Amino acid sequence: HLLISMIYEWTLLLLCGILGSGFSEKPSWFKNISTSLFKSPGDILIGGLFPINELTSELSKRVKPDDLECNSISTYGLSLALAMKFSLDEINSKENLLPGITLGFESYDTCMQPAVVMRPVLQLLTKESTEELDIACNYTDYKPRVIAIIGPNNSELVPVIGKLIGFFLMPLISYGATSDMFSDKETFPSFMRTVPSDRWQVAAMVQLLKEFGWNWVSVVGSDDEYGQKGQQQFSSMANQESICVAYQGLIPVYSDPEQAVKEILNRIVDAKVGVVVVFSLPKPARDFFIEVIKRNMTGVWMASTAWALNDVVATLPGINSIGTVLAFVDITRPLPLFTPYIHELFTKMEEMQIPQQPDTKISPLDNICPRCSDLSQANVSMVQIKLVQRSAFSVYTAIYCVAHALHDLLGCNTTHCTLNPRTDNVYPWQLLQSLQKVSVDLEGVNFKFDKEGNPNFGYDVMQWNFSDTSDTTVHLDIIGYFYQNLTINKNKIKWHTKNGKEPMSTCSSDCGIGQVRRVKGFHSCCFDCIDCKEGTFLNTSDDIQCKSCPAGQWSTLRSTSCVYPIYTYLDWSNYESIGLILGGILVLASHVWVGALFFKHRGTPLVKTAGGPLSGLMLLSLVGTCISLVLFLGQPGDVVCRLQEPLNAFFPTVALSVILTISLQIVCITEFPEKSSDHLENIRGRGSLFVILGCCGVQAGLCGWYVQESPSLTQYVASLEVTYVKTFLRCPVEPMLNFGLMLGFNVLLALVSFMATFMALKPPGQYNLARDITISTLSYCVLWVMFIPIYTSLNDKDKSIAQVGVSLLSNIGLVVAYFFPKWQLLVKHPELNTVDHFRTFLEGVPPTPPEES
Ligand SMILES: *[C@@H]1O[C@H](CO)[C@@H](O)[C@H](O)[C@H]1NC(C)=O
Ligand SMILES: *[C@@H]1O[C@H](CO)[C@@H](O)[C@H](O)[C@H]1NC(C)=O
Ligand SMILES: *[C@@H]1O[C@H](CO)[C@@H](O)[C@H](O)[C@H]1NC(C)=O
């Protein structure tokens, strides 16, 4: 809102400049301008304190109070005094503001000296229309000559006069004193100002630094009240905002600064900062930048209001090589009528030029401006200086505030006032109350004082725009503004750096995500970055330590958060899975093939010997084993995990128990040949059924126990201690004892069969059934015994693969060792598939003992 109206204002001004170069539309009240510069009568008087002259005598030589000479005129102060005159003339010409009341004024010179300012202040405090300062018991009804004082410009004078005037509760409205000290309303109860306090400037600078992420800066101040205070405030505020001040230096004001400035610059270079805040009055700033230019230093310089607009620095030769200057300047509006007014005034004065008559009787302090009678149109340029234009607005604002407060106090409407200052008493303390509430619309902008007497606006942020080579003047470009918050247009900034980019000014570059800072040295801005380890994380970069992950979660190196782990499993599409599936299909194919062959030759002696229907059962169970391996693939679930190991153990039991019965038959026939032939039918029938059911029963019991004891997958996952973000998940194989018992039982069956058959004698001239069993069970035992050490040494994924693999191998082992020789006989030597060749096993006839040994 503020910015928009400002643009509007400037546009208006520009239009005025283009349209009326000859000030064509002069207001009619210009005709009545009086040529009395410092005094004007009125119903109510307002006092003014301006630095119109500069001291020309030496203070230390002062013997008598009046041994003071202020003879060197300051056009700045004179212009501001004229701005006051202009403002009051304009107000008096306005019929709706204070109707029927004329405001008068008395301006005095401060000479910027406490010793000088006392006299005009006493003068302003004298009783109305007398020259006396009353000593009263009660000053409530005391009516001094003026109702308010505008000024002074310098912060140094306010402590001297502010407390005195504060006693009368007379408004003291400064247009230039920026020290934050005066915001204290206990000490300076009647002090107000139309310029922002230095503390705001510090806040604005700190916000600007933050805006660009510069946290490693130096601050240089002039060694006086202004610089010291500014530096001190800046350091403490920067500290609060975690900006590190690498170095602070003071530029001497009273001694030769050259050596000290050199030292300061050495330290700035050593600190490797990119940004230097310069809190200084114009002259020390000039001394400082002379050295900066000599050294060819470049960087970002942040200018305080005191020197930001001052030509003393801006006109230094070579100033355009120092880099980027960002400046803070009080927000002001242009006063379109001010220059035409002065033009009119000076023209008038030139016309009625009175011949010089040096008046020796009047003391120099009373005769404020002896040479002002020579002012002519040639002097108009003195009010066109930027600094003057800006300060003039502050004076203008102060006076308008007084006028509006009076307007309220006197109960005026647009045509009439209820109180008449000529007859009714109006006191300064009443005006002070009225001023605290006043709200003025100036050129479309609302102005009021806050509780501390400070204005409700802040600063323009400007950049020094060095024009190219030839033209040495510095233009000021507005790049943003500050009131409470900073608003900045970064695109408008032209960086005077090597690559034209925004420069950096940090001690350490920022840590990456998931890294924690470890401060080294004294400054919090200088640090090393440490990675957060696995299992820890750093959520916000403000934390000083990596935090451990909550239970059940884990993180990788340099994490900002923890995650629940992701589980992988033997996917159907894995290479391993595909290999196992292909293997399984081959094994199944061999089953089918053998089964078909046996079915074709069913009833032949060989098939009968091999177990007949029992070999069919054996093949079926081997097929079952093979198919049950499918449970090891794909995503595991509670049910799948319950079935996986038991099925994988149970099916081989069926096959092995069939082999066992056949082995037992062989043992019977070979060891007890006499009895066996009689009981052969029993052994074949009920006996083998009994053995098979018995074995299966025992294995079923073991499986049941395993299922009972082992945790479900869900319980198992919940109990895992998470130290990974991704891992292979397989069904829990727990407890190991039960798992071992199930597999061990199978191995035991195979082992018993092996023991039973490997000693059996080969019936001469007959088929050696025992050999097939020996080899097949031996292979089974060997494979599963080897499996134990392999299994224990593998990781979870390979354990699953190994189990499936060994299972398939033992399966094909049984098929090959048990059925392959029989296949060979069936196919290659069908002539041997005779009862004779198998008589021993078919009929229980003991083998004829070998003829010779
Ligand atoms: C100028 O002054 C005269 C006499 O003092 C007065 O009559 C006239 O109204 C004034 N003009 C303006 C524009 O104030
Ligand atoms: C001062 O004078 C005012 C008005 O005359 C009166 O109200 C007030 O009580 C007086 N104060 C003292 C301390 O006498
Ligand atoms: C007071 O006026 C002088 C002009 O002589 C100027 O240099 C100085 O900056 C002003 N002081 C402040 C605090 O504005």
Ligand SMILES: *[C@@H]1O[C@H](CO)[C@@H](O)[C@H](O)[C@H]1NC(C)=O
């Ligand atoms: C600064 O630059 C000028 C010209 O480029 C050179 O003559 C001078 O020696 C430099 N000064 C320093 C201190 O580097």
Ligand SMILES: *[C@@H]1O[C@H](CO)[C@@H](O)[C@H](O)[C@H]1NC(C)=O
């Ligand atoms: C006014 O201008 C004249 C001529 O330029 C100059 O000599 C004189 O000092 C100026 N007066 C003031 C008060 O600046």
Ligand SMILES: *[C@@H]1O[C@H](CO)[C@@H](O)[C@H](O)[C@H]1NC(C)=O
């Ligand atoms: C101003 O006040 C007077 C007296 O109180 C009254 O007569 C007049 O109408 C008021 N004018 C306006 C514009 O309100």
Ligand SMILES: *[C@@H]1O[C@H](CO)[C@@H](O)[C@H](O)[C@H]1NC(C)=O
């Ligand atoms: C600097 O000033 C020149 C001329 O005064 C102007 O053309 C240019 O746009 C300004 N640069 C910036 C960055 O505003």
Ligand SMILES: *[C@@H]1O[C@H](CO)[C@@H](O)[C@H](O)[C@H]1NC(C)=O
């Ligand atoms: C400044 O920012 C604060 C917080 O973001 C906000 O409350 C306040 O209104 C802002 N002030 C202005 C003048 O924009």
Ligand SMILES: *[C@@H]1O[C@H](CO)[C@@H](O)[C@H](O)[C@H]1NC(C)=O
């Ligand atoms: C990280 O911080 C965000 C909010 O700042 C919060 O929502 C989230 O839960 C935090 N993460 C952890 C792991 O604490």
